[in-house]
Amino acid sequence: MxxxxxxxxxxxxxxxxxxxxxxxxxxxxxxxxxxxxxxxxxxxxxxxxxxxxxxxxxxxxxxxxxxxxxxxxxxxxxxxxxxxxxxxxxxxxxxxNMEIEKIKERADNEEIKFIKKTLRSGDKITSTGDVIIMGDVNPGAEVEAGGNVYVMGNLMGFVRAGIGKKECEVRALYFQAPILEVCGKQVPFERNESYVNFKIKVKDGKIKVEHKTGRN
Amino acid sequence: MADKVICITSGKGGVGKSTVTANVATALAMKGYKVVAIDADIGLRNLDLVLGLENRIVYDIVHVVEGVVPPEKALVKDKKTKNLYLLPAAQTKDKSAVKPEDLVKIVEELRDKFDFIFIDSPAGIEEGFKTAVTPADTIIVVANPEMASIRDADRVVGLCEAMQKPEPKLVINRLDPKKVARGDMLDVEDVLQVLSLDLLGVVPEDKNMVSYINRGEPAVLFEDSIAGKELRNIAERLLGKEIPIPKWTYSEGFLEKLKRLFGSE
The missing domain is CATH 3.30.750 (Transcription Regulator spoIIAA)
Incomplete structure (x- = not known):
């Protein structure tokens, strides 16, 4: 060998x-x-x-x-x-440092979208790579990303992250969405579930959710 | 005055677009301004009912568009309130009978003759909505404190943004402080958290509203109506006056506290 x-x-x-x-x-x-x-x-x-x-x-x-x-x-x-x-x-x-190398490699050939407004109901954002939103994602709005999604505001709409990938993460300052899709896996939430500093990560096929206690 | 053409819309039906239009228009007319209310809900007209003018309609907006009569001739003068006029919608045609450019033309003809022009938008986000919003300088979005209405209002705000209109102002209608206190209804903060718009007013639920509408007399005509008072305040705020929005809180009476203590409804 x-x-x-x-x-x-x-x-x-x-x-x-x-x-x-x-x-x-x-x-x-x-x-x-x-x-x-x-x-x-x-x-x-x-x-x-x-x-x-x-x-x-x-x-x-x-x-x-x-x-x-x-x-x-x-x-x-x-x-x-x-x-x-x-x-x-x-x-x-x-x-x-292979992890770091991997991320670098990804960033070179994928776009990173930077959105400086609140996504209202009916708005839809798509990106082959990461999406950063400086605003809220309201109920009825959709975000589709090949990479990670970061929401610097309230996440109340539908986010589909890591399409076609095995690893991805979604972060939001405040989270109250009914469902999320990460790397093709659907993660449903209860109606009144809400979190502060929310983070969901998929790594090695496992979904890991981290957050601080909810507002309610 | 720059903000003279005001479109009132909501996305969802039944939240009180026509009621707010009729009342705010009447309140401004009572203050001496010359006001016209245009019903853009072609095929499902009811602004005439809320104003109590249903039996005086001869010509409607479709006649004006077809060139049968000039706009001034189709206007219906309100019998109770001086200075208030209505341009009624047609009941027999549908939304496609009036195009955005037709309404823009009508509004331009009326602009110099009136202090305020209100456009009552139809529900939905199709061409009727676009027609109603196109000529507007200011847009007022009416929402009820419930998720369905908020989501539709949010969509409408997004569409207005796409049409490059200024950010709409928000009127929250039918807020029931008693239900809010019990946790059965969203409060003003919850609505603003999603919509994040300038709040123009909060109209409380008024059990007499149905009878005002059935009689064709806007609530602002009555001094003792709680909704009427807030609708008059909305009119004042449109004129630029700063009137604080009251906090609609509800404190339980002694008897109700006692009842709750013993667990009976």
């Missing part, structure tokens, strides 16, 4: 693994084979989209101690739990 390496000898060399190819024995074998190439370098193990177990981390640490050719500097990951585990075990662990 081949793993991808990136970086330079001067700064550090990173070994990239993810949920599909993470295998302790294979990683060990790969490093043992590339010992000469990695000689004298600082080494980082990057683990994307996979939650590590405590014994896996300990076994890896034990293995790196036996390899004298390289200096093991720590882990890099995009999973919060991994970072927490590493901190607990006293191993350095960085959150990878």
């Amino acid at each position: 081949d793993f991808k390496l990136r970086g330079t000898n001067v700064i550090a060399i990173e070994l990239l693994t993810d949920s599909s190819n993470f295998d302790l024995e294979k990683i060990k074998q790969f490093i043992a084979e590339k010992k000469q190439l990695l000689k004298g370098s600082r080494f980082i193990l990057s683990v994307e989209d996979r939650t590590l177990m405590a014994d896996e981390v300990e076994e890896l640490l034990k293995f790196f101690k036996t390899v004298n050719e390289l200096t093991f500097c720590g882990f890099k990951t995009n999973v919060k739990e991994n970072r927490e585990l590493c901190i607990k075990l006293g191993v350095p662990c960085d959150l990878s």
Whole structure:
């Protein structure tokens, strides 16, 4: 099994693994084979989209101690739990900047619409990317966005965010809408439900709602 | 006076467009201004009933558009209120009989002869609504404190914005302070939260209103009518006077408190 390496000898060399190819024995074998190439370098193990177990981390640490050719500097990951585990075990662990890169990539080819008025009933705004509304979204108004939707006012109309995407978020200062659609999933609300500082996020197929207590 | 042509609209039907038009027009005429009320609800006319002029109509707005008579000849003079005139709608035709440019032409002909021109818009957002709004300098949106009416009013405000008209003013009609206190009705704040418009007035629910309309006598003619008083205030505010909008709060009487305490309705 081949793993991808990136970086330079001067700064550090990173070994990239993810949920599909993470295998302790294979990683060990790969490093043992590339010992000469990695000689004298600082080494980082990057683990994307996979939650590590405590014994896996300990076994890896034990293995790196036996390899004298390289200096093991720590882990890099995009999973919060991994970072927490590493901190607990006293191993350095960085959150990878892949998330940030992803957002940058999106912003370049998608439009960002900036609307400086209140959307009244019957108004409809569409955008391939993000929408920022400096005003209210009144009942009967519609917003359709390929990306995220931010409402700097009252959100009382219909918002469809993250069309065709797996991740998106909708935020509003005040929220009292009957239904929302995020990444193709419908989220209904009760008639008198209202929230302050409302935030709904879809990540890894899970919908997460955050808010402060409602006005009513 | 710049704001002389005033269109009263609402989107939803039955919220009191014609009642507000008739009353505010009458109140201004009572103060000595020369006022004409144009009924733009072709096919479903009823401004004449509210004003009590139904039996005096000879010509209507469609006759004027067709060129049968000039606008002045079709005007009906109010018998109770001096200075008040009505240009009635036709009952036999439909909305397509009057085009926006026809109404603009009529309004332009009447503009120099009157101090105020009121246009009573039909319900809905189709061509009849567009015809009524096109000649207007000022738009008044009438809404009841209920979600259906507010949403329709909101749509109308959006359409007026699209027609590049100045931001409409809001009249909240049929507010029942008793129901608001019980939490059964939206209060003024709730309505303003959605519509965010300049509030021109809040007209309270008046149980005598039906009888005023049936008799064809606008409520502003009666000193003791609570709705009439607020409608007169709306007329004053249109003239630029600053009259504070009363807080319509309701405090329970002793007996009602007692009843509530013992859980009986």
